[in-house]
Amino acid sequence: MIATQTAVRVGPLLRDWRQRRRLSQLELALTAGTSARHVSFIETGRAQPSSDMVLRLAEHLDVPARQRNALLIAAGHAPVYQETPLDAPEMTAAREAVDKILAGHEPYPALVTDGAWNLIAANNGMGKLLASVAPELVAPPANVLRIALHPDGMAPRIVNLGEWRAHLLDRLRRQCQASGSETLAALYDEALGYGGEHEGPEHNSASDLVLPMRLRHGDLELSFFSTVATFGTPMDITLTELAIETFFPADEQTREFLHS
Known part of the structure; x- marks a missing residue:
């Protein structure tokens, strides 16, 4: 149940980015090396994407690093991009x-x-x-x-x-x-x-x-x-x-x- 709830949160976010880039589920699937069915399942919450899949989709959707972290967190994974102060x-x-x-x-x-x-x-x-x-x-x-x-x-x-x-x-x-x-x-x-x-x-x-x-x-x-x-x-x-x-x-x- 927890996995399904997390997937529901990340699904609409990924769908929003896909629509923002004016791509169909099939177009995104072809460039990301997956199936349109799997993309659809992720967007509707029927499948929970791995961190690798989230990053792969984000890469092909040209999602900025800050928002990639947000997608990972929404999918129940740890963020991968640090935010280091410039004076560090x-x-x-x-x-x-x-x-x-x-x-x-x-x-x-x-x-x-x-x-x-x-x-x-x-x-x-x-x-x-x-x-x-x-x-x-x-x-x-x-x-x-x-x-x-x-x-x-x-x-x-x-x-x-x-x-x-x-x-x-x-x-x-x-x-x-x-x-x-x-x-x-x-x-x-x-x-x-x-x-x-x-x-x-x-x-x-x-x-x-x-x-x-x-x-x-x-x-x-x-x-x-x-x-x-x-x-x-x-x-x-x-x-x-x-x-x-x-x-x-x-x-x-x-x-x-x-x-x-």
Whole structure:
């Protein structure tokens, strides 16, 4: 009876992830090397999946590590992914790698965020982007999306605010869909509440290749594009959710300003 009850709990969760990925039971079964009948039995609670089966299905459903642990627990198994604080001794190598990237990117801005867009670290170059942001927005725990789009944040200085807002919200929306995170969904709803129009790219000279963020800084207009890097093959939840965003000058005026 206990096994059946646990299976009932994990079944709807797996079904939700399968439907989120728009896969049929047969499609999932074929990629995971099992039968559609077995997938159906798991989803309806008629079969209790082993930990290996839960992980195999989660892998082919591209379920994030944090939610894979939740599936394992719902199926009555122990979680396999640890969540180690970034300041723990065993994270020294990862921490040093992050610090090296941030320092090596100077004088250009760079920052590190967690899975909820919270600011973990930043280099000195970020100071130029954060000028005039309300102190309460940059006080811990600071959130990068709020810093960018809140009316008391960078938003009043972003020249192409409509298209930049649309870019950030689309990126967040895709993360919500991929992760099923209620925290991200709440952040998305909060950002929508800031108001403002959502515009597509203007396709001017700077955005022919990438969408820049055009920022007022005194009498200057600075233009940046960014790249986002993540850890390869992470086995810890903290590392799976870390993102390193590096900003580059999109024009010569911005490059000269950053080097001045």
